[in-house]
Amino acid sequence: MVQGNVILVGVDNSHRSLFVVEQAAQLAVHLQKTLYLVHVVDTELATNQQIQLNEERLAYHFKRQFDQISKDAGVQHVISTTIFGNPAKRLTNLSTLDNVSLAILGANGRHCINTFPITGHIASWSKKSTTLIRNPITNHVSRVPVNSFILND
Template sequence: MSTYKNILVAVDGSQEAEWALQKAVTIAKNDNATLVLAHVIDTRNYPTIEAYDTTIRDRSETFANDLIKKYKEQAEAAGVTNVVGDIVLGSPKGQISKDLPKKHNIDLIVCGATGLNVVERFLIGSVSESVVRHARCDVMIVRTEEA
């Protein structure tokens, strides 16, 4: 079995992301790996949304900072010694599968299986599906809370 050095876990505040975090923390602790907590602020629709709500960008950044802080504290309390938070703007698919792994020299990506509906999945695909397809390192898709 591989020993991982740099683990990326994608977090968005969903239940699936919480499960992914729990599993990533366990692996990072067992392998003495660096855990990178990543949140991608999806800015593709900002121009349209900001026409109606000019505070959306600030609220997104506040949410992201609070989320990463909370998860970092949880990971450190569980015994992970090296935890890094990274908040980026852009497309979650590209950031999680390509840009962030390159930036942090990632050898394992852990993300939750999100619940897009059938139509969305057919038209645009899920983030986790894109990560599996395009990542150049190992990927773990978490569907359950079980260890």
């Protein structure tokens, strides 16, 4: 990958992330960059294996939507991944990679809680430009049909 050719986008299992991906996709097309969509499952909140498995399945459901949004916007290259750990630390570490030119994060998390302490730390710790996106959706609750993310083993 070319140095500075990637926009890192922190996502979670929320409809707010759909808006963040839309904005990031438009920017990626304009700047001719690759989108790197990263969902970090917080291992402090997902304390047992079943919760982590459910988060992974839900992430798969949203990944399909993120990929479609990116494709519809005309993004040439999209990389999506789900990782585990502390979101602030993992996103900060990823934002320092040479091929990342910009980090984009939502200002609010999945549970409609202002996540500025986390995103503020990422913005201040990262050596790259970081953009926080405020979603105009204020009272939206994520609803996902159960059968849409249950995978057959």
